[in-house]
Amino acid sequence: MSDTQTGTQPAGGPAHGAQPLANELPVKVRSRDVNVYYGDAHAIKHVDLDIHQHEVTALIGPSGCGKSTYLRCINRMNDVIDGCRVEGTIEMDGEDIYDPKLDVVQLRARVGMVFQKPNPFPKSVFDNIAYGPRIHGIGNTKSEMDEIVETSLRRAGLWEEVKDRLSEPGTGLSGGQQQRLCIARAIAVNPEVILMDEPCSALDPIATAKIEELIDELRQNFTIVIVTHSMQQAARVSQRTAFFHLGILVETGETEAIFTNPQDQRTQDYITGRFG
Amino acid sequence: MPETKSEHTVRSFDKELTHLSQTLLRMGGLAEMQLAQAIDAMSRRNTDLAAQVVQNDVQIDALEQEISELAVQLLALRQPVASDLREVIAALKISSDLERIGDYAANVAKRSMALNQVPPTEPSHTVPRMAQLVLANIKRVLDAYVERDPHKAVDVWESDAEVDEMYTSLFRETLTYMMEDPRNITPCTHLLFIAKNVERMGDHATNVAEVVHFLVTGSQIQGGRPKGDTTSYAVVSPPEEA
Numbered sequence: 017m018s019d020t021q022t023g024t025q026p027a028g029g030p031a032h033g034a035q036p037l038a039n040e041l042p043v044k045v046r047s048r049d050v051n052v053y054y055g056d057a058h059a060i061k062h063v064d065l066d067i068h069q070h071e072v073t074a075l076i077g078p079s080g081c082g083k084s085t086y087l088r089c090i091n092r093m094n095d096v097i098d099g100c101r102v103e104g105t106i107e108m109d110g111e112d113i114y115d116p117k118l119d120v121v122q123l124r125a126r127v128g129m130v131f132q133k134p135n136p137f138p139k140s141v142f143d144n145i146a147y148g149p150r151i152h153g154i155g156n157t158k159s160e161m162d163e164i165v166e167t168s169l170r171r172a173g174l175w176e177e178v179k180d181r182l183s184e185p186g187t188g189l190s191g192g193q194q195q196r197l198c199i200a201r202a203i204a205v206n207p208e209v210i211l212m213d214e215p216c217s218a219l220d221p222i223a224t225a226k227i228e229e230l231i232d233e234l235r236q237n238f239t240i241v242i243v244t245h246s247m248q249q250a251a252r253v254s255q256r257t258a259f260f261h262l263g264i265l266v267e268t269g270e271t272e273a274i275f276t277n278p279q280d281q282r283t284q285d286y287i288t289g290r291f292g
Numbered sequence: 293m294p295e296t297k298s299e300h301t302v303r304s305f306d307k308e309l310t311h312l313s314q315t316l317l318r319m320g321g322l323a324e325m326q327l328a329q330a331i332d333a334m335s336r337r338n339t340d341l342a343a344q345v346v347q348n349d350v351q352i353d354a355l356e357q358e359i360s361e362l363a364v365q366l367l368a369l370r371q372p373v374a375s376d377l378r379e380v381i382a383a384l385k386i387s388s389d390l391e392r393i394g395d396y397a398a399n400v401a402k403r404s405m406a407l408n409q410v411p412p413t414e415p416s417h418t419v420p421r422m423a424q425l426v427l428a429n430i431k432r433v434l435d436a437y438v439e440r441d442p443h444k445a446v447d448v449w450e451s452d453a454e455v456d457e458m459y460t461s462l463f464r465e466t467l468t469y470m471m472e473d474p475r476n477i478t479p480c481t482h483l484l485f486i487a488k489n490v491e492r493m494g495d496h497a498t499n500v501a502e503v504v505h506f507l508v509t510g511s512q513i514q515g516g517r518p519k520g521d522t523t524s525y526a527v528v529s530p531p532e533e534a
Contacts, residue, residue: 248371275373277510288376289300 044069044209044239045090050104052085052094059085061263063104067209067256072231072240074254074271076247078286081260083243087211090241091127092120108209125152128202132214134194136186136201141178144186144197145169148205164204172200173230192223199230203238210234212242216249228253247287251275259283305370309379312362316383316390319355320434323390326352326397327430327493331423334404334416334486342408345401352394359387375510382507386437389496389503393430396489396496403482403489413479415466422458423490429455429497433504442508449501449513455494456520462487467528491521 045067052060060082067073067090075083085094092113094100106113113123125148136144145165146155155161165182169175174196178189186197195215202210212231216224231240231253244250250257251271258268259282267280278284285291300306326345333342363384366372372380400423407416429448436444466480466487498517505513 247373251373276377278374284374285298287373289302289305290298291301 041068041070043067044108045241046105046107046110047086047089048105048107050086050089050102050106052082052089052103053099053101054097055099059263060089063265065258065265065268067239067241069239070235070237071256072235072242072254073256073258074250075241075243075258075260076245076250076286077260077266078291079245082263083258083260084213086260086265087213087241087243090209090211091124091129093129095120125205126207127209127211128205128207129211130195130198130202130213130215133218134191134198136189136194136197138185138187140183141169141186141189141197142182144201145204148201152205154205168200168204169197171203171234172196173226173233174200190223192219192226195219195223195227196230199227199234203234207238209239209241212240214243214245217245224249247275259286261286305376308362308366308370309376312359312366312380312383315355315359315362316387317434317438319352319359319387319390320430320437322348322352322355323393323397324427324430324434326394327400327423327427330397330400330404331420331427333401334407335420337404337408337412339405339408342401342405346398349394349398352391356387356391359383378507378510382437382503385503386500389499393493393496396493399489400486403486407479407482410479413476413483414469415462415480415483418458418462418465419483419487419490422455422462422487425455425458426490426494426497429494430500433497433500436501436504437507440504440508442505445501445504445508446513449498449505450518452494452498453518453520455491459487459491460520460522460526463523463526464528467526471528471530 043066047063047065047067050060050063050065051058063082063086065086075087077083088094089102089106090108090113092102094102102114108123108126112118137147139147142165145168146161149155149161149164155164166175166179169178174193177193178197181188186194189197195218199210199215216227219227228249231242234240242250242253254271256268257271257274259266259274259278259280261282267274267278267283269279274283275287278287326348329341330345332338333345363380366380370376429451432444433448435441436448463484466484469476470480502513505511
């Protein structure tokens with residue numbers, strides 16, 4: 017990995033690890049020397065990673081390699097786990113997200129999350145979407161809220177399928193629809209970054225393809241970080257791939273380069289199915 | 293540069309890749325033998341051997357077909373990436389170069405059968421020397437494939453210039469003979485085509501060298517290839533009447 021410094025990056029030291037793309041997008045989330053401990057267990061070791069704006073970054077690696085742990089650092093989900101300690105710096109737009117003065121609720125509005133299993137609230141489709149905006153005081157009038165709900169569902173590619181069932185429970189939708197509902201819920205508060213933790217692992221191939229198509233569209237407006245066990249999925253949806261192993265960020269680079277000519281033996285062995 | 297020696301978790305994948313590579317080597321060996329026999333048939337004016345070379349070409353074609361089926365199957369069922377992907381792509385590309393080499397060897401054999409029907413001419417000694425050089429390059433590039441040696445591949449890639457130069461000088465030589473005596477035109481034209489075929493085989497050997505380099509390193513050979521074939525611009529004027 018070579019040190020790079022490009023004009024598009026805000027001041028604050030050279031970026032480690034990332035190979036510059038031809039027209040490199042600015043860094044949205046910058047991590048430096050991030051360490052995570054669960055009690056005495058050192059789960060993530062000295063991770064330096066740049067996540068670029070309007071790119072899909074895929075985190076891959078065998079189970080227990082720390083990719084989900086790292087993902088959860090980005091919206092401070094690890095704060096709620098007992099005995100979990102995060103060290104190092106993670107900055108979003110140059111702002112330290114672990115600053116004690118920072119409002120975590122606000123941070124999570126800016127950094128949305130979609131989980132492995134679709135987890136709609138036991139409420140109507142409409143209320144699933146409206147819940148977040150209401151908390152954050154967006155969409156105060158009925159017509160404003162209607163518009164937010166419709167726009168969010170449209171952007172998640174779900175509107176046509178649910179527009180006549182807005183008052184029915186979200187849990188009554190199919191698995192793939194539920195997951196898109198969760199994505200619509202995440203984007204309803206207009207976040208900047210969306211974190212996805214294996215969003216397709218519980219879905220069939222068609223529903224998976226729909227989500228992948230959606231991810232590609234959402235990239236225009238959001239910065240996306242996705243954890244996936246499917247190497248094919250990482251290759252299909254991401255522009256940049258980061259490979260974790262035993263808590264170490266082994267290699268990061270353009271997805272195309274990682275899948276045709278990885279530089280590290282461990283990456284090579286993992287993606288070609290030689291261990292893990 | 294990752295050079296993976298360890299096995300896949302799914303071992304049948306390894307078996308398929310090995311099978312692919314072995315089939316390619318069989319094809320390479322056959323192409324090499326076809327060229328050697330075609331040269332032999334030509335230098336010794338052996339029509340039977342030439343006919344045999346022409347017949348054997350179908351074997352190379354069948355192997356190319358087999359490789360392309362194996363490769364398609366591997367791509368569809370295993371979705372290889374990184375070095376595994378390069379392995380499959382390399383086999384596909386190399387096999388089509390070897391298939392062309394086989395075709396040219398058969399052409400050489402056909403034309404040598406025609407040559408045997410007319411008296412020998414002088415340039416027929418130069419062509420086999422050039423062909424031996426190309427044969428050596430094909431051998432070496434197949435070695436480079438087996439040994440996964442990018443340096444050897446670059447070596448072959450660079451040494452093709454010598455073949456080109458021989459071809460250029462042979463081109464001028466044949467033209468001179470044709471001007472001297474119109475009865476030379478038939479054999480010399482066949483020889484010229486044979487030489488061109490051999491020169492093209494050399495080019496395919498350099499293609500294989502490029503693929504071997506890509507297979508091992510994941511990158512293309514840098515820089516332009518030295519070229520010595522200037523026949524496209526060659527003009528040979530008849531000697532002045534005394």
